[in-house]
Amino acid sequence: MQEAADSGKISGNGMFTKKCQNWFEKSYGFGKCLLTTSCTDALEMAAILLDIQPGDEVILPSYTFVSTANAFALRGAKLIFADSRKDHPGMDESSIEALISSKTKAIVPVHYAGVACDMDLIMDIANKYGLFVVEDAAQAIDSFYIGRDKKKRALGSMGHLAAFSFHETKNIISGEGGMLVINDMQFAHRAEIIWEKGTNRSSFFRGEVDKYGWVDIGSSFLPSEIISAFLWSQLENIQDIQVRRKSIWNKYYSTLIPIIGEYGIKMPFIPKHATNNAHMFYLLAKDKNQRDEIIDFLKSLEIHVVFHYLSLHKSPYYADKYDGNDLPNTDFYSQSLIRLPLYYELDEESQERVINSIITFFG
Amino acid sequence: MQEAADSGKISGNGMFTKKCQNWFEKSYGFGKCLLTTSCTDALEMAAILLDIQPGDEVILPSYTFVSTANAFALRGAKLIFADSRKDHPGMDESSIEALISSKTKAIVPVHYAGVACDMDLIMDIANKYGLFVVEDAAQAIDSFYIGRDKKKRALGSMGHLAAFSFHETKNIISGEGGMLVINDMQFAHRAEIIWEKGTNRSSFFRGEVDKYGWVDIGSSFLPSEIISAFLWSQLENIQDIQVRRKSIWNKYYSTLIPIIGEYGIKMPFIPKHATNNAHMFYLLAKDKNQRDEIIDFLKSLEIHVVFHYLSLHKSPYYADKYDGNDLPNTDFYSQSLIRLPLYYELDEESQERVINSIITFFG
Numbered sequence: 001m002q003e004a005a006d007s008g009k010i011s012g013n014g015m016f017t018k019k020c021q022n023w024f025e026k027s028y029g030f031g032k033c034l035l036t037t038s039c040t041d042a043l044e045m046a047a048i049l050l051d052i053q054p055g056d057e058v059i060l061p062s063y064t065f066v067s068t069a070n071a072f073a074l075r076g077a078k079l080i081f082a083d084s085r086k087d088h089p090g091m092d093e094s095s096i097e098a099l100i101s102s103k104t105k106a107i108v109p110v111h112y113a114g115v116a117c118d119m120d121l122i123m124d125i126a127n128k129y130g131l132f133v134v135e136d137a138a139q140a141i142d143s144f145y146i147g148r149d150k151k152k153r154a155l156g157s158m159g160h161l162a163a164f165s166f167h168e169t170k171n172i173i174s175g176e177g178g179m180l181v182i183n184d185m186q187f188a189h190r191a192e193i194i195w196e197k198g199t200n201r202s203s204f205f206r207g208e209v210d211k212y213g214w215v216d217i218g219s220s221f222l223p224s225e226i227i228s229a230f231l232w233s234q235l236e237n238i239q240d241i242q243v244r245r246k247s248i249w250n251k252y253y254s255t256l257i258p259i260i261g262e263y264g265i266k267m268p269f270i271p272k273h274a275t276n277n278a279h280m281f282y283l284l285a286k287d288k289n290q291r292d293e294i295i296d297f298l299k300s301l302e303i304h305v306v307f308h309y310l311s312l313h314k315s316p317y318y319a320d321k322y323d324g325n326d327l328p329n330t331d332f333y334s335q336s337l338i339r340l341p342l343y344y345e346l347d348e349e350s351q352e353r354v355i356n357s358i359i360t361f362f363g
Numbered sequence: 364m365q366e367a368a369d370s371g372k373i374s375g376n377g378m379f380t381k382k383c384q385n386w387f388e389k390s391y392g393f394g395k396c397l398l399t400t401s402c403t404d405a406l407e408m409a410a411i412l413l414d415i416q417p418g419d420e421v422i423l424p425s426y427t428f429v430s431t432a433n434a435f436a437l438r439g440a441k442l443i444f445a446d447s448r449k450d451h452p453g454m455d456e457s458s459i460e461a462l463i464s465s466k467t468k469a470i471v472p473v474h475y476a477g478v479a480c481d482m483d484l485i486m487d488i489a490n491k492y493g494l495f496v497v498e499d500a501a502q503a504i505d506s507f508y509i510g511r512d513k514k515k516r517a518l519g520s521m522g523h524l525a526a527f528s529f530h531e532t533k534n535i536i537s538g539e540g541g542m543l544v545i546n547d548m549q550f551a552h553r554a555e556i557i558w559e560k561g562t563n564r565s566s567f568f569r570g571e572v573d574k575y576g577w578v579d580i581g582s583s584f585l586p587s588e589i590i591s592a593f594l595w596s597q598l599e600n601i602q603d604i605q606v607r608r609k610s611i612w613n614k615y616y617s618t619l620i621p622i623i624g625e626y627g628i629k630m631p632f633i634p635k636h637a638t639n640n641a642h643m644f645y646l647l648a649k650d651k652n653q654r655d656e657i658i659d660f661l662k663s664l665e666i667h668v669v670f671h672y673l674s675l676h677k678s679p680y681y682a683d684k685y686d687g688n689d690l691p692n693t694d695f696y697s698q699s700l701i702r703l704p705l706y707y708e709l710d711e712e713s714q715e716r717v718i719n720s721i722i723t724f725f726g
Contacts, residue, residue, distance in 0.1 A: 009531070010531050010536070010538035035541070037400040038584035070580060174589075175367075214678035230373075317580075
């Protein structure tokens with residue numbers, strides 16, 4: 001950050017932005033990468049790029065952060081919510097096809113907890129119906145999908161577009177921050193324009209045009225170089241960060257599984273087609289009562305655990321606009337999921353305190 | 364920034380964000396202030412708050428940065444472009460009333476170069492027709508309007524809403540960054556929701572609701588605490604920054620005015636109702652040819668001066684949507700304005716080189 005400030009160039013699209021973008025493109029087989037001020041903003045860019053118009057339908061899970069939905073709602077889309085899987089909070093891929101209508105424009109799978117949706121299935125459906133796929137990979141950095149061909153592909157490299165988050169709650173952080181990945185190159189040129197406030201400034205600096213002006217809608221999606229410099233220092237340490245997070249995750253799993261399984265508590269499930277990037281460790285209580293009791297008990301010991309998300313199809317904003325089916329799995333996760341503390345700085349002693357407190361709760 | 368990083372809280376709406384917001388509210392008599400990732404984003408928040416719908420009309424100058432227009436275009440507004448004043452690039456206040464129709468929703472005056480538009484006139488018109496006023500105060504930090512009552516009021520404190528920029532080209536900077544000011548308190552509660560991704564998270568943290576969820580459209584408009592910390596360090600030095608900028612501005616003015624006036628070159632004009640925040644020093648060439656000759660000559664001496672803006676009503680994006688009158692003053696500034704280097708770090712020797720080079724050009 002000092003280097004960025006000293007350079008005198010701290011507005012967007014400078015050296016650190018380019019270093020980060022190049023690193024992502026090379027490390028994960030992504031198409032064109034553009035850093036943004038948030039994952040929300042990357043999703044908004046995706047909605048603009050897909051030219052979402054009022055009345056267009058977008059299929060997405062109900063069990064997700066509001067930004068997945070908001071980005072498309074801002075363009076006037078009708079949101080078609082899919083249920084979660086029985087075995088995992090991610091969207092039930094088998095339910096997608098029945099939700100498609102003549103107005104469907106895109107499918108937005110969310111790789112919940114960094115665990116891959118079944119992308120072969122989703123891309124097959126998208127290709128069959130001529131739909132676009134935007135991967136919401138907010139939590140999915142450094143995580144992979146293992147396809148039918150047994151090949152490992154990075155999450156965010158398979159959809160036409162993908163969005164990542166570097167919010168401070170993520171594995172790789174810059175406070176607030178995000179990234180749009182453009183894998184379908186038909187969107188690359190326009191993405192640059194939308195990113196630069198609807199101007200052809202990028203073409204201007206490459207010498208392709210002799211002045212730049214207003215050529216399209218757009219916004220200021222670029223992060224400051226200070227943010228990109230912070231992110232770069234994280235990328236330089238990604239191996240170390242991931243080793244530590246996986247160690248914390250594995251310790252939760254191995255110590256808790258023999259004890260709490262018998263009380264009806266479920267542990268995270270990783271499908272065979274997915275790797276684990278140790279973004280999140282969660283427990284699934286039997287029901288809301290048990291979930292609240294566990295949270296209250298831990299809170300009394302000053303251990304801060306959280307639940308999320310409220311089902312979007314039942315939210316104050318969307319409930320009266322939603323005309324679809326019940327989504328029982330979404331509601332279940334909404335009422336029973338508990339996130340345990342998982343961050344790089346969590347030391348062994350603190351983690352053991354969390355584990356022992358949970359064991360104490362179950363007597 | 365170190366303090367922010369050490370605190371472990373680098374996502375938005377933390378201590379530094381609040382410190383900056385409080386400082387602005389107290390220092391300039393602003394209503395509620397919310398930092399944003401850019402002035403563009405603050406303008407987008409304004410457009411959402413005013414509930415701009417497709418077909419609504421918004422009156423704004425054509426001689427402005429694209430973001431003034433884009434923020435409203437994104438919500439489907441029809442843009443009604445006003446001409447610049449004969450004596451100043453700011454919008455001609457006397458032309459506004461004729462542009463009002465039954466569909467007009469808002470007037471967006473831009474305080475070009477930090478020089479106030481005549482806000483008494485504009486607010487009178489707005490009140491007469493029941494319109495909202497959004498001050499685009501991107502360049503206008505620490506600048507004032509002197510009203511009919513002889514009182515000095517800070518730019519950004521008079522419109523229903525106002526937007527500031529802290530882009531690195533501005534007086535007070537954070538790389539990329541901005542702020543929305545809410546002076547009409549009917550918008551305060553919803554502004555907080557839109558800022559926080561359409562959720563009532565702020566109410567939740569104040570204990571007003573027991574959980575937070577999706578209640579409205581919105582985006583992630585909050586800057587990282589790292590950005591807010593950078594901005595805070597700028598605010599701590601605002602006096603020093605402004606003294607230096609005004610000294611540079613005055614030196615340009617006093618040394619150039621006796622020499623180049625006779626060659627038909629005009630200098631910045633500050634109306635009696637405005638103060639000068641030394642955001643920008645510009646020359647007005649007689650025409651495009653002379654402007655280009657001056658720029659080329661200075662470029663040959665490795666002095667970087669720039670022109671702007673291309674008239675928005677003639678832009679590739681909007682030309683075929685524009686059905687209004689010719690805007691001759693806008694076109695004049697578009698073809699004749701030259702910005703001279705003006706930044707805090709510009710030392711005396713470098714400034715003298717710029718001045719002497721301009722004098723040399725005129726023989």
